[in-house]
Amino acid sequence: MGTVIIVVKNIFLHIYKEYAERIQAGELEPGAKLPSESELAADYGTTRETVRKALNLLVQNGYIHKMKGKGSYVLDVHRMDFPITGLISFKEMAEKLGKPTRTAVHQTAKVKANPEIARDLQIELGDPVWEVIRSREIDGERIILDKDYFLPAIVPKLTAEIAATSIYDYLENELGLVISYAKKEISVEEATEEDRKLLDYKGLSHIVVVRNFVYLEDTTLFEYTESRHRLDKFRFVDFARRVH
Amino acid sequence: MGTVIIVVKNIFLHIYKEYAERIQAGELEPGAKLPSESELAADYGTTRETVRKALNLLVQNGYIHKMKGKGSYVLDVHRMDFPITGLISFKEMAEKLGKPTRTAVHQTAKVKANPEIARDLQIELGDPVWEVIRSREIDGERIILDKDYFLPAIVPKLTAEIAATSIYDYLENELGLVISYAKKEISVEEATEEDRKLLDYKGLSHIVVVRNFVYLEDTTLFEYTESRHRLDKFRFVDFARRVH
DNA sequence: GAGTGGTCTAGACCACGCA
DNA sequence: GCGTGGTCTAGACCACTCC
Numbered sequence: 001m002g003t004v005i006i007v008v009k010n011i012f013l014h015i016y017k018e019y020a021e022r023i024q025a026g027e028l029e030p031g032a033k034l035p036s037e038s039e040l041a042a043d044y045g046t047t048r049e050t051v052r053k054a055l056n057l058l059v060q061n062g063y064i065h066k067m068k069g070k071g072s073y074v075l076d077v078h079r080m081d082f083p084i085t086g087l088i089s090f091k092e093m094a095e096k097l098g099k100p101t102r103t104a105v106h107q108t109a110k111v112k113a114n115p116e117i118a119r120d121l122q123i124e125l126g127d128p129v130w131e132v133i134r135s136r137e138i139d140g141e142r143i144i145l146d147k148d149y150f151l152p153a154i155v156p157k158l159t160a161e162i163a164a165t166s167i168y169d170y171l172e173n174e175l176g177l178v179i180s181y182a183k184k185e186i187s188v189e190e191a192t193e194e195d196r197k198l199l200d201y202k203g204l205s206h207i208v209v210v211r212n213f214v215y216l217e218d219t220t221l222f223e224y225t226e227s228r229h230r231l232d233k234f235r236f237v238d239f240a241r242r243v244h
Numbered sequence: 245m246g247t248v249i250i251v252v253k254n255i256f257l258h259i260y261k262e263y264a265e266r267i268q269a270g271e272l273e274p275g276a277k278l279p280s281e282s283e284l285a286a287d288y289g290t291t292r293e294t295v296r297k298a299l300n301l302l303v304q305n306g307y308i309h310k311m312k313g314k315g316s317y318v319l320d321v322h323r324m325d326f327p328i329t330g331l332i333s334f335k336e337m338a339e340k341l342g343k344p345t346r347t348a349v350h351q352t353a354k355v356k357a358n359p360e361i362a363r364d365l366q367i368e369l370g371d372p373v374w375e376v377i378r379s380r381e382i383d384g385e386r387i388i389l390d391k392d393y394f395l396p397a398i399v400p401k402l403t404a405e406i407a408a409t410s411i412y413d414y415l416e417n418e419l420g421l422v423i424s425y426a427k428k429e430i431s432v433e434e435a436t437e438e439d440r441k442l443l444d445y446k447g448l449s450h451i452v453v454v455r456n457f458v459y460l461e462d463t464t465l466f467e468y469t470e471s472r473h474r475l476d477k478f479r480f481v482d483f484a485r486r487v488h
Numbered sequence: 489g490a491g492t493g494g495t496c497t498a499g500a501c502c503a504c505g506c507a
Numbered sequence: 508g509c510g511t512g513g514t515c516t517a518g519a520c521c522a523c524t525c526c
Contacts, residue, residue: 010514036492047516053495055256065424068493069523179308184482188432188475199326206450206475208432231432231450238428238482255496280511291497296512312512313504493525502514 012047014053023063023074030076033065037072099138106198107133108160110152117149120213121225128152132163135198139231142200145228154222177216185211186236195228208234251481255290259298261454267318270316274320278308281316303370351377354406356367361393364457364468372396376407379442382477386444389472398466429455430480437474452478 012139020038022028035043042053058064068074111131118125129149136144148167150158156177162170171177191207201207266272279287284295299316302308310316355375362369371394380388392411394402399419406414415421435451445451454468 012514016371038492047518050515053514062425066493067524069491069525105253111490181309186478186482188450204450206432206448214253234430234432236430236480238430280512291499292512296498310512313506313507313510315511329489490526493508493522495521497519500516503512506509
């Protein structure tokens, strides 16, 4: 009898997700024109500013492209494999790749910080830190060596079981830590003894090192990660938008 | 005497630039608290929504950090060297580095597309493309080999003089092309004969290859760039924000 | 000139952090 | 309970594209 009113919180997120899914699914093909902002506002029973927040999110994530005076158009999302822009864990990556993976935990212990770790985590030499060393096997080859360091003040307990599954699940869901942002740094360095021992390294001289400095919401640095990738298997994809 | 009224277009950009500069200059130190959104609105004689656009830009570019119920705080920008997130040309990079650089142009010609170029630029095998090959010398060493390919339909003329300075200046300012976005891909590959000939390669076996697919506003792909960096000199910095 | 996106205003209510 | 940022509304004017 009466009108059914559905209340949705975060209208702009709702619009964003709806269009992101439709584009991802291929329902909206590359080059297709989206309804105008005014039309969308009417469609969703909201205003232009709110629609614009949703569209700007779609632009930022490479789904669409806006042209002043013309309209918004769908981009070819499928042309780009999987962008690692943003943070992505090995577990998430493995799932996207859809390949058989295995993790071996070599170390889960509280150790004294050596000079490099002390510098990277901005603590004193000899201060205790959690050290987790894991090798990642993809398609039967040990390709990635992950060395993680956490501050005990923030992460009081850590076990091999946690290290074997997903440390991030533990940090975010169990400890309730809110990870805010990270600085990633990619370089190529000479392979170490450790690399040769824990990876299938086939006599390659160098290794790709991805250093990750992870910060919490209160801007404190709490984790330093070194992800060491075998040269021939490394690939990083970035989507960049020119700022005029 | 009357009141002087200064009209500024793009208030949010004005606020953004003012704060970005003050943070960059160190006038606002890491951890410093910004005025609240309402205060800023009053300061600049505008409204909260406009201030929020400026602050969100500062967040996106890693200058500040917002906390609901608390306020906006300055991040440590100087901890990160120069982020290559976004597009950056060699000329821009060299300026930021402040080191002596030199460019040698080895090739500026219209050639027939080989299979790789045809695939990368999405054209037919044998179609004509502009090929520009340049080596970049930094601090007296030839470290980067840039191989650029342009579609003649969009870039009709190209000379060695243009290649020696900045092709992007020419494209954007002379030809009026509007570059919209790019897909960047980083991998490590075996060094070629060409790499050894045109770079100071010191017997290194591999080379870092940064492939760049550049698109115009109308989403047409118009340029493919291969930037080949000597292993030991390569560095890529990315600033990633976790999406919750 | 009609339609589009870009910017801005002047309000409003909510959720969160903190004393 | 007060101040903060997060979201939203209902308008407005402008610059741009295209016919």
